[in-house]
Amino acid sequence: MRKYYSLYGRLLSKQALYEGFKHVRRNKGAAGIDGQSLSEFEMGLDAELTCLLLELREKRYRAQPVKRVTIPKDGGGERKLGIPTVRDRVVQQALRNILEPIFDVDFHPSSYGYRKGRGCHHAISKASEFIRRYGRQWVVDMDLSKCFDTLDHDLIIEQFRNKVTDGSILVLLRQFLESGVMIGEQYEATELGSPQGGVISPLIANVYLDRFDQWMKSRGHRIVRYADDILVLCSSEAGARNALEVVKGYLEGELKLKVNAEKTHIAHSDEGVKFLGVEVHTNYTRIQEKKLRALKAKVKEITRRNQGRNLAGVISELNPVLRGFVSYFKIANCKRELKSLMGWVRRRLRCIQLKQWKTPKRLHRRLKQLGYKPPFKLINMRSWHNAASPQASFAMPNRWFHEEMKLVDMASTQTGVSVSVI
Numbered sequence: 001m002r003k004y005y006s007l008y009g010r011l012l013s014k015q016a017l018y019e020g021f022k023h024v025r026r027n028k029g030a031a032g033i034d035g036q037s038l039s040e041f042e043m044g045l046d047a048e049l050t051c052l053l054l055e056l057r058e059k060r061y062r063a064q065p066v067k068r069v070t071i072p073k074d075g076g077g078e079r080k081l082g083i084p085t086v087r088d089r090v091v092q093q094a095l096r097n098i099l100e101p102i103f104d105v106d107f108h109p110s111s112y113g114y115r116k117g118r119g120c121h122h123a124i125s126k127a128s129e130f131i132r133r134y135g136r137q138w139v140v141d142m143d144l145s146k147c148f149d150t151l152d153h154d155l156i157i158e159q160f161r162n163k164v165t166d167g168s169i170l171v172l173l174r175q176f177l178e179s180g181v182m183i184g185e186q187y188e189a190t191e192l193g194s195p196q197g198g199v200i201s202p203l204i205a206n207v208y209l210d211r212f213d214q215w216m217k218s219r220g221h222r223i224v225r226y227a228d229d230i231l232v233l234c235s236s237e238a239g240a241r242n243a244l245e246v247v248k249g250y251l252e253g254e255l256k257l258k259v260n261a262e263k264t265h266i267a268h269s270d271e272g273v274k275f276l277g278v279e280v281h282t283n284y285t286r287i288q289e290k291k292l293r294a295l296k297a298k299v300k301e302i303t304r305r306n307q308g309r310n311l312a313g314v315i316s317e318l319n320p321v322l323r324g325f326v327s328y329f330k331i332a333n334c335k336r337e338l339k340s341l342m343g344w345v346r347r348r349l350r351c352i353q354l355k356q357w358k359t360p361k362r363l364h365r366r367l368k369q370l371g372y373k374p375p376f377k378l379i380n381m382r383s384w385h386n387a388a389s390p391q392a393s394f395a396m397p398n399r400w401f402h403e404e405m406k407l408v409d410m411a412s413t414q415t416g417v418s419v420s421v422i
Contacts, residue, residue: 008168017049020094032085041086063179082195092199108213113227114202120276123226125418131269136233138240139273143263147228149193152256240266284333303348319408326410339411351387366395
């Protein structure tokens, strides 16, 4: 294994820090504990980078505590995030730019999280290939409890030291690990973990868990891992049960992580394997129900009838949500679900327009403009039932929504599209 002895010098250039800043700016993000926003940092960019460079050169740089925030998790509970200051994010990104190419090249081929050119679709396609092509239909679905929060600092440094022997780089890395967190006005030391939200944390997690990946490879186990979402794919139930015990022992013993016993389980692809928002079955892939419910809740919020916006404004806000959903879930065999969803979305939009027209007279005028002949029935313009009536459909046909109002049509997207497995 190749060793890297002198890397700190690569950090000591304004260009390296500027490249780090460009990444940070693209990713946006909130201010840290010092309250300095990205735009404020950018206003004095040259002076900020000069100051950082001098501190790094003279070994005076000290990472500040991260700002603790919490966000709700899909399955309930809260996820803790740590937001570093902008200046710390710049240094972390510059350091990541140096270290990532050194480690990424030797990562396990079935590791897909936080890696350039790899993503969720690749991970899903790889799991599908193992199940369908190689008959590994018994799957151990591993769930780690608070993985980022429980990474052992000494093991992290040990893993990095396998390739990097530059002491200054390792000292800087440990600074980020031990910088602490601010919870409101109270400081809390960090003896474990790497803050989820830190720029360098994804690389740290991958380097840490690569030890597990390589160990599994040496034992002949087939895995797919996206960050801390781990699948172990086996040919038999007995093999899956054995793998579960072996994997649990290694993760909790060697890596000092905690396996969530309640959520870790063995599944067969005939019943579906839940992974990254989809369920991979033996012959097809479908969207998880909770993801469909989450989309509907978002659409309902955007298409409330009491918001006072015109239809074009509502569609403008709705389109990025629909586009993002179908862009991700087109990997699933979901043509029927998308067609049903679009019918429901258009009905909600018709409901908004009927209410804004207020009286049947406006609706009837629209129908006459489109060439329909009276007499027309009088309908309640505020009724959800009447949003699916023939009059509403004739006045606002599907084609009008998609061609004139430019509503994204999820049902027109090709589905079941898997990506080439890397």
